[in-house]
Amino acid sequence: MSDKTLKDLAEQMRGIDIAMLSTITEGGYIAGRPMSNNGEVDYDGTSYYFTDGDTRTVxxxxxxxxxxxxxQGKDAFSLAVEGQASLSQDKGEMQAHWTPDLDRWFRQGIDTPGLTMITVVAERAHYWAGQDEGEVTL
Incomplete structure (x- = not known):
């Protein structure tokens, strides 16, 4: 087992464009969907994603x-995060985490009707990097 820090993981996450977000459905199944992961943001254990408010995800x-x-990153780097999600439609909060690349999905930016920000606060993260693996508790 390795002893990577959250800062180490954040650096390896920098080039990852898509994250898979999994939720528990009404029937108790697990539903996963790709979400844009802003690789330009320094990961501190909290992630922000945007979606339409009327989705099953919400x-x-x-x-x-x-x-x-x-x-899933380069050089056999993988990271699994467990956490708690919350939802917001507050434009001030959304503006603080908005990046221009999101405009291709939400043409009206933070003024897109029904736009919802998902905030995921990590509780633990398990990583694999080739032969190296470990867990960070947040």
Whole structure:
């Protein structure tokens, strides 16, 4: 087992464009979907994603906020994160985490009707990097 820090993991996450966000459905199944991961942000254990407010993702989180994130990077780096999700439609909060590349999905930016920001606060992260693996508790 290795002893990487959250800062070490953040550096390896920098080039990852897509994260898989998994929620627990009403029927108790696990539903995963790709979400844009802003690789320009310094990861501090909290992730921010944007979606339409009427998606199953949002309804799943309202009912059960425990979620998982999966990241796959270069050189056999993988990261599995467990955390708690919350939802916001506050434009000030969204503006603080908005990046221009999101405009291709949400043409009206933070003024897109129904736009919802998902915040995931990590509780633990397990990583694999070739023969190296370990866990960071947050």
């Amino acid at each position: 309804s799943d989180i309202r009912r059960e906020p425990k979620v998982a994130l999966a990241f």
